[in-house]
Amino acid sequence: MGDMLWLDKLVQDWWWGLQLLIWGLRGVTRVILANNPLSGLLILAALLWASPWQALLGIVGVLCSTLTAIITGQDRSEVCGGLHGYNGMLVSLLMGVFSSSRDWYWPLLLPVCLGSVTCVLLFSSLSSLLDRWDLPVAVFPFNMTILLFLLCTGPQHPYFPRHWSVPPGARDMNATQLNVLQVLRGIPLGVGQIYACSALGPSLLILGAVLLYSPILAVHALLGSAIGTLAGLSMAVSQSCLYSGLSGFNGALGCMAVGGLFFTFSWRTHLFAISSAFFSAYMDIALSNLLGTVGLPACSWAATIVATLMMLMTGTLKAYRIPIGHVQSPEQNLRSCNQWEAGSPTDRDRESTDV
Structure with a gap:
């Protein structure tokens, strides 16, 4: 279905909240390099299927970063295209994944909102530099922000404890013979992992959303x-x-x-x-x-x-x-x-x- 640019023209005189919804859905799909509101709905459905808490964090992140871009007067075409939403969503999802607190740990919403705001500021700063070579800002803001957050916290942090990331080269303690079916199953899961999703059904739905685009x-x-x-x-x-x-x-x-x-x-x-x-x-x-x-x-x-x-x-x-x-x-x-x-x-x- 492509970018569905006609939809933006259709709703430009409609209720502002509906426009914000479409901008946010475009931001959801930008995570996986797509740009389609219907694909965004499918991806949100996949995240809700996998984990309602993670889906909530993602929604808060994309809305917070999009609203920050509007308040700070960022380029309207970038806001409408979801370019200021996807980094905030990624930061929010990864904060939830690496948090060792239980689900529905409401204090986590504070760093989620602050991280989303930081992504917008970094996006604006980096775009003025990378535009000289006609390069996209991509997910540089997300990668920078999430590493700063993880460096500020740790496994023993009193408010925001996190998991310790294990190098992929580390040996599994109970490793047995390689399971070929599990390896093949990991291929569609690799698409879902772009959204930090490790469930097969939601990952296939995310792949379907990309196929729709x-x-x-x-x-x-x-x-x-x-x-x-x-x-x-x-x-x-x-x-x-x-x-x-x-x-x-x-x-x-x-x-x-x-x-x-x-x-x-x-x-x-x-x-x-x-x-x-x-x-x-x-x-x-x-x-x-x-x-x-x-x-x-x-x-x-x-x-x-x-x-x-x-x-x-x-x-x-x-x-x-x-x-x-x-x-x-x-x-x-x-x-x-x-x-x-x-x-x-x-x-x-x-x-x-x-x-």
């Missing part, structure tokens, strides 16, 4: 997760990482970013997407082992860094690069490229996607 993106999500799982097997990571999908989610993000979203889909970019998935997965293992020594997770640093490096590449890949302001669904990007190639020389000069 873009079949090309959904295929690359599964492919990237499978590649990440393969990379984990080659590095003999712990079975818990393989079975839970933690080995696959950075590969999925890296593959999706290159395979049709920020680059026009073709066989060349498809090969680059596969390379990006491998690179993201191996970097994630390295960073997780490094940060795990002090009990910290690597989050999605690997996929974010690799996708940024891919967008800075010169040579063949540069010809397929799409300017950030023109990024839409992969199908729409491909359709626009075909129209550009069929246009007149004047149109080509005006609509060139080269950076």
Whole structure:
């Protein structure tokens, strides 16, 4: 169904609360590189299915960050597109996952709100820097904020205790023979782990939400997760990482970013997407082992860094690069490229996607 940009025009004169709902739903899908309100509804349903408490934290995070962006006067088109919501949602979800307190621990809403506000401020600051190279801010604000929060707390913190993150290279105490079915099950779970979801049913629903937005993106999500799982097997990571999908989610993000979203889909970019998935997965293992020594997770640093490096590449890949302001669904990007190639020389000069 693509970006559904017609919906924004339809509701622009309607009740402001309905517009805020649509902006928030777009922010929900931006976590997985999509941009569709209906997909956002499906993803929220998946999170509610997996954990109502986690879903509540995510909703608070996306609303708090979106409202902060409105109050601080951020660019309206970015607010309407959900670009100020997804980092706040990710921070909120990860705070809930790493908290060792029980569910419905209401004091956790305080750091959730503060973390969401911080993401908006970091997004605004980083965008002025990265815009010089036409690069997206992506989830740099989320990765920075969640690490700062986890460094400020610890397993013995009196108010916000957290779990100690274990490196993926650590051996399982009760490891037995590898279960192939569990490894295969971890591939769709890798897509769900983008939202810190480790249940199979909700993960499949999240994958369905991506499919509703873009079949090309959904295929690359599964492919990237499978590649990440393969990379984990080659590095003999712990079975818990393989079975839970933690080995696959950075590969999925890296593959999706290159395979049709920020680059026009073709066989060349498809090969680059596969390379990006491998690179993201191996970097994630390295960073997780490094940060795990002090009990910290690597989050999605690997996929974010690799996708940024891919967008800075010169040579063949540069010809397929799409300017950030023109990024839409992969199908729409491909359709626009075909129209550009069929246009007149004047149109080509005006609509060139080269950076």
